[in-house]
Amino acid sequence: MHSDISTALPIYQTITVHLNQIITGQASAIRKLLAAFASGGHVLLEDLPGTGKTTLAKALAQLVQLDFQRIQFTPDLLPSDILGLSIFDQRDHSFHFHQGPVFTDILLADEINRASPRAQSALLEAMGEKQVSLDGVKHELDDLFFVIATQNPIDFHGTYPLPEAQMDRFAMRFSLGYVTPEEEVNILSSQSTKNIAPCVNRQDIQRLRQAVQAIRVSEELKRYIVDIVTATRSTAGILMGASPRASLSLMKTAQALALFDEQLFVLPEHIQEIAVSVIAHRLKIDSQARFNGITSEHLVEEIVRKLPVPI
Secondary structure, three states: OOOHHHHHHHHHHHHHHHHHHHHOHHHHHHHHHHHHHHHHOOOEOOOOOOOOOOHHHHHHHOOOOOOOOEEEOOOOOOHHHEEEEEEEEOOOOOEEEEEOOOOOOOOEEEEEOOOHHHHHHHHHHHHOEEEEEOOOEEEEEOOOOOOEEOOOOOOOOOOOOOOOOOOOOOOOOOOOOOOOOOHHHHHHOOOOOOOOOOEEEEHHHHHHHHHHHHOOOOOHHHHHHHHHHOOOOOOOOEEEOOOOHHHHHHHHHHHHHHHOOOOOOOOOOHOOOOOOOHHHHHOEEEEEHHHOOHHHHHHHHHHHHHOOOOO
């Protein structure tokens, strides 16, 4: 156990140092992104234009020696543009499957809510089961398959909100926010994401994920996780609570945070740190609560605050 952490921790630290050099003033967002990446979950970055969502995704892909594809989601995007299609070859009178950009390790789904629900749904199976079914044939995706999707929350013209089933596929949703004026000055002087040399490889990431899985979670903390998620199903103002998938994501990302903090086991603080980012986007709030200015983030914060913490 100690050897797993001693070999995996430098991998996380190396990626973190390089990302912090590229993306100034976003230490918290980088920590969350790497927690999802190390635990095998997918991420939805939702923030204002120009805050660095795409830059962060591209920087991670360049630092990690894995295959990377980017899809710019637009209203005319088709499922075949994502998954691929079978083309008839007249030479041998048979169909040959041509893989789409989803067959990669890290996929950037840029402005995912710009595409139609038909195109959005093309990612459901890939994100949930790491496979693609076309023409009755299942095509396996890589074990390290990781989706980073971005969307802008303020421009609703010409967009299609992600349905609940799609939102539930994302382990985490968080924003970057604006940096301080001093950090923005540093951004003007910093290097771009061009020609960034990889600092870790596929074996390093596999080793990191294995170490995360080895982090111990006590039965009391497992119950604490379930209590938080279950509370969303009975809280006033919430029409649809979080699913068991939220409990699993919360546990896995908490394990990653524990590893990052050089802990052999998860602490309640790790669960509390990540609860809003893991749970809030899965909730459906009723119209009266929204009218009163109540957000899903606020409701999750209240649940975490009120629930007794295991000692």
